[in-house]
Amino acid sequence: MSISNPVDFTGRTVVVTGGTKGIGFAIAEAFLGAGADVLVCGRGEPLALPTAGGRTAHFLAADVRDPAAASGLVEHAAASFGRLDVLVNNAGGSPDADAATVSPRFVEKIVALNLLAPFYTAQAANRVMQPQESGGSVINIGSVSGHDPQPGTAAYSAAKAGLLGLTRALALEWAPRVRVNHITTGLIRTENAAAVYGDDGGAAVARTIPMSRMAAPGDVAGACLYLASGLASYVNGADLAVHGGGEFPARYLAVQDGARAHGPESRAVEGATTLDR
Template sequence: MSRPIAVVTGASSGIGAEVALALGALGHDLVLGYGRNATAAKELAERITEAHGVRAELVAHDLTDPDLAQRQLDAVLDAVGGVDVLVNNAGINRRAAVTEEDAENWERVFAVNLTSPFRLAQSAAARMIAQGRGGRIVNVTSVHEHVPIVGGSTYCAAKAALGMLTKVMALELAPHGITVNAVAPGETATPMNNVPAGQDAATIARPAIPAGRPGRPQEVASLVAYLAGAGAAYTTGTSIVSDGGLTLTAAVANAALAGQV
């Protein structure tokens, strides 16, 4: 019996790398998408193959060009013979005041964080339907899918749109046995957030977060792996927040200033 095939974008570091490791450990053959860090992606593929005996193919993804990204995915899926899981993990962060944001950066963030994930999901879903064995799509959004942040007009809007896209896809694809969910991390100790690889989140104090620290990428990856598995067959169209309780604290600062806590 052939192994299930999982595609993970942004797999060269951080959350994406941990998702790839988790899915490899569960017996998935992998397609690892990466942007600029081909060396790290290759090393990860070799590590997973050696540890778990699964295939790990690489695909260079230029998510700033959604047409190209879709063609790149289609080519590698033709080569590996299908897809059972797509994890749209890759993304870029951006902070700029509303009055200072420019069209070029708005379009770049939307291309990477929304349009390319949509196009990749289109391709994956079409193949899953044709294969007739269902599938899993997991979109990694952000806590800012749900709550705003100053300077986050572009980033928050793109992530919120990806969250609603997740729900629409879930509704349309459910009759085909395809679930579509989102995982929305809060601050996570990854290179994208200027935390060196290997530094444990427990060494970083975050008093404003109830858990007292950022998240570990492995903790986010475990949610993605669950949603990609058979145990989540009845879970679709939802967004699971993994933020150490950050979104629970919206009124705390105001209450402190008012002398209520």
């Protein structure tokens, strides 16, 4: 780490799973811009790879739900660059599904992608990082669903809650050489998720967030740079919330909507009633 630039990753190697699109793409670009050699993976080769500072990420096709593929990804990075300093377990996600009718196969796939795959890649990364004098950093990208499940996310929420537990357990076992941390992400506006947030471009959704906007992928990327850097050298087993303050309680939003509907006089009365409770 450079004293003048604490997020200088020149000469360091970073692996980002699912780094070919969305949040992972932004994370890979951030590390490239900070000077790192970056390897991204996906199940199929993308049309374009992350690029920053005149440099481009390397790519390896890998389905990290397969333990052998996860291990091969890490081994490829170590063999290609001679070391591995940072692993970002970003690959994950799930479509909504009714818990009452969802198939066992669906549940198994969601848990494999969001919990087992990070375990497999972290395990392989630890084998490389432990002998290194500088150790290493593992960052698991989680979700607010792991704390506050939403309808249609039973398998996903359970897996993400497990990822947070896994982070804390590995942080206990692998320190001091390898630090393991977790980022709780909130609503993030990516191209793939845009349709989910409504025809208003997400304006209504943004009103539920204290920061008055959804996160951009770069917000998560910046948090990754911090956790992987020397600035966070004593941060281990942490859950860093990158969700804009969470979401306002439904009761609060209902009162605000009612106030807007009835005008200034009702707003004053309803506000006083809220304080009295």
